[in-house]
Amino acid sequence: MNPNPADNHLVNMALRGDTQAFGVIIKNTEKLVAGIVCRMISDPEDRKDLAQDIYLKVYKQLPNFRHQSKLSTWIAQISYNSCMDHLRKKKLLLPGEVMPEGSETFIFSKDVTLILNTAIDQLSPVYKTLITLYHQEELSYEEIGQITGLPDGTVKNYLFRARKALREYLTFHYKKEDL
Structure with missing residues (x-):
């Protein structure tokens, strides 16, 4: 109930x-x-x-x-x-793929939120949604699973992959002192 x-x-x-x-x-x-x-x-x-x-x-x-x-x-x-x-x-x-760089300009300001949002926008739609639901909406794995129809283990796995893709993107595009 x-x-x-x-x-x-x-x-x-x-x-x-x-x-x-x-x-x-x-x-x-x-x-x-x-x-x-x-x-x-x-x-x-x-x-x-x-x-x-x-x-x-x-x-x-x-x-x-x-x-x-x-x-x-x-x-x-x-x-x-x-x-x-x-x-x-x-x-x-394109589940699981990072979207290719296009004509988008990268934000090189010290505003970490803008940098992070730019990085999140490079993820596939599924990864972007999982990151948003978990980190911004603060939903549990179970709630995300109910929304997406994905098993809890898959949600955890996709979140791990999304975070890894974010880390790789940020490492590639920004020097440590820029962040």
């Missing part, structure tokens, strides 16, 4: 047609959804369309929410799956 009674109440209200309750659901999860979409999808127009599609799916699938996880985890899973479907459809999914 869902440990958050507020989630249950919001879902029940939204299912009864309360649009304000659904608005609260969106407000409570929009940062999480935006984080997933922005890390996985590079095109701004696609991001906007996907975010709208995600909440349309949430609305349509709300009767299927089983209260076995947090509502935010369930919505994050829909977000992740929608992004993966989009990447597959556009043939942009």
Whole structure:
């Protein structure tokens, strides 16, 4: 059973047609959804369309929410799956690969956050999402597994690989004193 009674109440209200309750659901999860979409999808127009599609799916699938996880985890899973479907459809999914350097300029400031975000953006969409969910959203391996459909061991393994790719990128592009 869902440990958050507020989630249950919001879902029940939204299912009864309360649009304000659904608005609260969106407000409570929009940062999480935006984080997933922005890390996985590079095109701004696609991001906007996907975010709208995600909440349309949430609305349509709300009767299927089983209260076995947090509502935010369930919505994050829909977000992740929608992004993966989009990447597959556009043939942009390259799991496990670091994206090649393009015309992007590297930030050589002393701002570690900008440097780190630049490095994270070089990762594959799956790795970017896992790093974001674990380190920024502070979700557990189990919650990330529920969102992505990956076993806990795979989540740990992919996070290890993502961190290793980040370390290699940073080592290659920045001198120790730059960081």
